[in-house]
Amino acid sequence: xxxxxxxxxxxxxxxxVRLGGREILRDVSLTIxxxxxxxxxxxxxxxxxxxxxxxxGLQQVTTGSVLINGAPRAPRDATIxxxxxxxxxxxxMPLRVRDVVxxxxxxxxxxxxxxxxxxxxxxxxxxxxxxxxxxxDARVGELSGxxxxxxxxxxxxxSRPRLLLLDEPLANLDISSEQxxxxxxxxxxxxxxxxxxxxxxDMNPLMPVMDRIVYVAAGRVAVGSTEEVVQPQVLxxxxxxxxxxxxxxxxxxxxxxxEDDYGDDAEALDAGxxxxxxxx
Amino acid sequence: MHYIFEPGFFTSGPVHVALGVGTxxxxxxxxVGVFTVIRGQSFxxxxxxxxxxxxxxxxxxxxxxxxxxYLAFGAGAAAFMEMIGVQRRRGRDVATGVVLGAALxxxxxxxxxDTQSSSTTGVxxxxxxxxxxxxxxxTVPALIVSALLALATVVVLARVLLLSSLSTDIAAAxxxxxxxxxxxxxxxxxxxxxxxxxxxxxxxxTALLIGPAATALRLARSPxxxxxxxxxxxxxxxxxxxxxxYDSYYWPPAGRGWPVSFFVVTLVVGGYLVAxxxxxxxxxxxxxxxxxxxxxxxxxx
Numbered sequence: 001x002x003x004x005x006x007x008x009x010x011x012x013x014x015x016x017v018r019l020g021g022r023e024i025l026r027d028v029s030l031t032i033x034x035x036x037x038x039x040x041x042x043x044x045x046x047x048x049x050x051x052x053x054x055x056x057g058l059q060q061v062t063t064g065s066v067l068i069n070g071a072p073r074a075p076r077d078a079t080i081x082x083x084x085x086x087x088x089x090x091x092x093m094p095l096r097v098r099d100v101v102x103x104x105x106x107x108x109x110x111x112x113x114x115x116x117x118x119x120x121x122x123x124x125x126x127x128x129x130x131x132x133x134x135x136x137d138a139r140v141g142e143l144s145g146x147x148x149x150x151x152x153x154x155x156x157x158x159s160r161p162r163l164l165l166l167d168e169p170l171a172n173l174d175i176s177s178e179q180x181x182x183x184x185x186x187x188x189x190x191x192x193x194x195x196x197x198x199x200x201x202d203m204n205p206l207m208p209v210m211d212r213i214v215y216v217a218a219g220r221v222a223v224g225s226t227e228e229v230v231q232p233q234v235l236x237x238x239x240x241x242x243x244x245x246x247x248x249x250x251x252x253x254x255x256x257x258x259e260d261d262y263g264d265d266a267e268a269l270d271a272g273x274x275x276x277x278x279x280x
Numbered sequence: 281m282h283y284i285f286e287p288g289f290f291t292s293g294p295v296h297v298a299l300g301v302g303t304x305x306x307x308x309x310x311x312v313g314v315f316t317v318i319r320g321q322s323f324x325x326x327x328x329x330x331x332x333x334x335x336x337x338x339x340x341x342x343x344x345x346x347x348x349x350y351l352a353f354g355a356g357a358a359a360f361m362e363m364i365g366v367q368r369r370r371g372r373d374v375a376t377g378v379v380l381g382a383a384l385x386x387x388x389x390x391x392x393x394d395t396q397s398s399s400t401t402g403v404x405x406x407x408x409x410x411x412x413x414x415x416x417x418x419t420v421p422a423l424i425v426s427a428l429l430a431l432a433t434v435v436v437l438a439r440v441l442l443l444s445s446l447s448t449d450i451a452a453a454x455x456x457x458x459x460x461x462x463x464x465x466x467x468x469x470x471x472x473x474x475x476x477x478x479x480x481x482x483x484x485x486t487a488l489l490i491g492p493a494a495t496a497l498r499l500a501r502s503p504x505x506x507x508x509x510x511x512x513x514x515x516x517x518x519x520x521x522x523x524x525x526y527d528s529y530y531w532p533p534a535g536r537g538w539p540v541s542f543f544v545v546t547l548v549v550g551g552y553l554v555a556x557x558x559x560x561x562x563x564x565x566x567x568x569x570x571x572x573x574x575x576x577x578x579x580x581x
Binding site: 056057058075076077078080082084087089090093094095096099100103106107108109110111112113114115137155156 | 317318320435436437438439440442443446447449450451452453454455456497501502503504506
């Protein structure tokens with residue numbers, strides 16, 4: 001018996017999430033297909049993490065439906081790999097990098113397993129694929145933020161998921177680590193046909209690899225190509241206030257006029273530069 | 281040989297029981313302890329030990345073996361901690377100030393009443409610092425069975441415990457019942473603390489839990505090797521401690537053996553200090569080793 005071909009890894013239909021009386025997400029619909037690199041972009045507090053948690057089955061929806069591979073999500077679904085936000089691995093965490101990656105294979109299983117050569121090789125191959133082989137035997141707590149991200153990407157990918165979710169993997173990284181992570185993800189998405197859904201408050205570092213954008217603001221989303229979505233009228237509708245899109249030096253800045261009477265004072269909605277402030 | 285093993289060591293019944301039970305408990309404590317250190321729950325272990333003191337001293341009052349007191353109070357405290365979420369920092373602060381204070385206050389009362397009613401001062405000492413040479417034979421099977429249950433629990437949960445200590449969100453997304461696993465682990469920890477309390481006393485029990493595990497995690501790099509190393513250190517501390525305590529009968533003041541808990545805890549702490557002061561392989565050295573491994577693998581192929 002074979003299953004019918006599935007060309008939608010994830011399908012959200014009109015989902016809404018209320019938490020403690022607050023509406024976090026409203027009428028969100030989107031699909032994710034194999035091999036697509038999707039940027040989940042929006043200011044802090046817009047609902048990006050909640051949207052990822054819905055797909056992971058960690059957050060129940062108040063309305064709407066969630067389908068993974070065309071069916072309601074199974075408790076031990078191996079379709080999706082996940083790299084959470086703010087890993088908070090303490091500096092004295094004694095696990096080695098290769099132990100962390102190995103847990104990606106079967107860390108959810110009960111019982112005991114002795115080390116094996118095949119597993120060791122699978123872990124080494126995965127670490128090489130994300131460019132982390134040189135610190136395979138280091139303790140994960142001793143690594144920098146960018147190095148830990150690579151390790152967690154290896155951890156998420158070693159079980160061969162078809163979709164990889166990453167929550168703000170570029171936050172607090174220096175520019176070269178940021179570019180390193182984006183190019184590793186872009187390469188793996190192309191080479192292995194893995195769909196990637198990555199949340200970020202700044203879309204600019206993702207421009208070289210992003211196929212599609214899901215822009216989140218005020219609990220609602222706009223989905224499409226960057227050209228379709230990042231337009232003043234689309235984003236103004238989403239934010240519920242006037243928004244300008246400025247393209248400068250090859251970068252895109254989303255800027256809103258301040259709501260009160262400060263005339264032409266403006267604040268950037270995307271943290272496009274160090275000085276930009278996010279309005280939510 | 282004669283100077284190490286004083287006359288009668290190998291024929292003494294209490295010594296056999298102490299070594300047998302001590303070995304099983306040392307292995308259990310060490311293995312449970314590795315997860316306690318990795319999960320950053322040493323504080324929970326210490327809280328359970330404090331609360332067990334109350335149970336142990338209360339057990340004497342009502343005339344049952346102190347192990348059941350340690351176990352009942354430890355397990356009750358573990359359930360309570362799970363309920364209020366003492367793992368969270370704020371809940372932890374409140375628990376430190378209020379619950380542990382209240383428990384130790386009650387222990388003070390129970391120990392006072394113990395000494396009044398039993399007319400021996402030995403009770404306080406037994407509860408606080410253990411009684412390896414005077415283990416009640418009828419509780420030995422219960423001690424062994426409890427130890428094996430706690431050990432089996434952490435071995436079965438080993439991988440999910442490691443994954444959820446890395447990230448509870450990842451574990452939950454992969455279908456691990458994170459809350460239930462955490463509760464089961466805390467119960468195993470409570471049992472392990474109660475067992476250590478029997479042999480080295482409730483206030484010292486975390487030494488046998490955390491000491492060998494923390495030392496092993498500095499020496500061994502993989503979790504499996506850390507567990508084996510910790511068990512080895514724990515067992516060695518118990519055996520050497522028992523031998524020294526037996527010998528100390530001939531040390532000044534003559535005719536009064538020194539407490540075995542003193543030797544065990546001193547050995548455990550000494551071991552940790554040696555591991556701590558030992559120069560650790562740096563990341564550069566680890567990377568160099570990795571290159572060597574790869575080259576060997578290549579040349580072998």
